[in-house]
């Protein structure tokens with residue numbers, strides 16, 4: 332097996348609610364181990380509140396880790412602080428669930444997209460930055476005039492394309508997507524999922540894809556982790572997971588997916604006369 | 605039978621009178637007592653505005669015309685005092701974003717119990733006991749712990765269940781649920797939908813269920829309204845909509861719902877393009893730019909919502925043929 336891009340061993344994350352002592356501690360992640368290979372998409376599913384977003388944040392060093400090990404490209408990823416930490420972050424980018432609140436409403440799209448480039452590639456000149464942004468907007472399927480516009484002028488799906496563009500600009504090795512399509516219209520979800528699949532194929536980046544939409548997770552993931560109560564219950568290839576789920580909770584999860592009663596097969600909608 | 609809720613020619617507009625931004629453009633929809641009507645449609649199609657209007661909750665900036673009659677009383681223009689009596693007691697709404705609907709500095713137990721104290725005149729300890737029981741019913745595993753938390757200490761899914769529980773506490777006659785399960789994982793979603801179905805059976809509560817997920821709506825709704833760009837483009841009994849959609853947008857939506865039981869497609873089915881922005885809704889059929897059945901007249905004439913002979917209605921110049929008539 333190739334060396335993992337990101338590896339977590341026995342991670343533990345705790346939240347404190349107010350007071351001191353053991354009573355005020357709540358364990359959000361316990362004994363979580365995982366590996367993400369370069370170019371791989373790891374799906375992460377599990378019930379609400381099980382710690383998926385917490386895990387994503389811990390992997391990106393966005394919150395304190397109480398115990399365990401984290402390695403990025405073989406190096407200790409819990410050690411870097413301050414400036415080193417900020418610089419390394421360029422390799423691990425994230426796309427959130429709510430695209431509209433993830434972009435600053437007062438800034439033009441160009442200004443929002445310049446931020447990561449200024450932070451991570453300060454040597455770039457203004458013209459090069461513009462060129463990179465224009466190329467990225469084109470890549471995510473937005474017209475070049477988007478640069479001059481403001482977030483409120485875009486639909487949710489377009490805003491999510493902007494967030495994907497912003498995350499992709501520093502050319503990350505790992506893109507974490509935390510429920511990236513769950514606030515989008517069904518007719519648009521597929522567009523974003525297909526875009527992420529294309530970007531991954533073209534750039535070779537790895538992805539951690541968090542969603543409670545199992546159909547979408549199945550579409551994108553090579554392997555899938557199932558979480559519950561802050562622990563990983565099952566790890567399997569997507570084929571194994573859907574064909575022969577081992578853990579009872581995974582079976583429960585698969586059985587709970589609402590299905591459309593497809594009376595007489597799906598209609599041929601867009602056919603001509 | 606008298607309708608519990610009757611929305612008639614509802615229009616909701618923002619912006620100036622010269623350049624109105626119309627969020628809802630003439631919606632007519634009725635719900636009988638105990639009935640569940642699902643509303644599906646893309647984001648910004650006006651679903652939330654329709655819900656807010658149904659609750660009399662639209663902000664000052666909104667210009668509302670048409671009528672929203674709840675149990676015979678018109679909510680449009682109703683004095684706030686009367687509205688507040690109805691809301692919470694007979695009418696309740698679950699919001700899409702549970703973050704904004706919970707008061708940040710109050711413990712969950714306090715805010716839930718408050719509903720009963722204010723609207724039902726219950727005592728605090730009885731109200732807290734009812735809140736505790738309700739948290740169990742909405743699938744919170746440790747209700748006692750949850751009662752003592754502040755909203756920010758709960759995950760999105762937990763907050764949504766708390767909110768649904770708070771709404772159900774007063775046993776409303778009509779629950780307006782705007783994307784109630786969007787923040788939830790599938791097992792909790794299934795629990796919440798089952799809870800809504802049970803409340804319907806047990807207390808005859810009617811539900812206006814809004815979701816962009818057809819599969820969610822299909823499991824609970826008797827009828828489904830499909831909205832696009834501020835209008836209802838198709839309204840039909842659930843089984844008929846699923847088996848034989850007449851409007852091309854309804855049909856496209858159905859095709860976009862991935863089937864987890866089937867083989868993994870190379871790419872997910874999508875509907876190209878995007879819905880028109882609120883300011884860009886010119887004349888003609890709003891779906892025309894994305895529609896493969898479009899003809900010349902679609903670009904100039906807005907198709908009206910027309911009753912079909914199967915008890916439904918659709919707004920399309922060239923609807924798909926009725927299922928029975930298809931090969």
Ligand SMILES: Nc1ncnc2c1ncn2[C@@H]1O[C@H](COP(=O)(O)OP(=O)(O)OP(=O)(O)O)[C@@H](O)[C@H]1O
Nearest residue numbers: 346359379380381382383384385757758759760761
């Ligand atoms: N700031 C906080 N203080 C205390 N507890 C917290 C805090 N944030 C999250 N938690 C707790 O951590 C656990 C995991 O929350 P997290 O938001 O990571 O879950 P999730 O899997 O992303 O859920 P969802 O699918 O609902 O978004 C929950 O039990 C939650 O109550």
Ligand code: SF4
Nearest residue numbers: 889892895902920921
């Ligand atoms: S009216 Fe015309 S453009 Fe609109 S949905 Fe029907 S066929 Fe398509």
Ligand SMILES: [Mg+2]
Nearest residue numbers: 383384510760
């Ligand atoms: Mg989350």
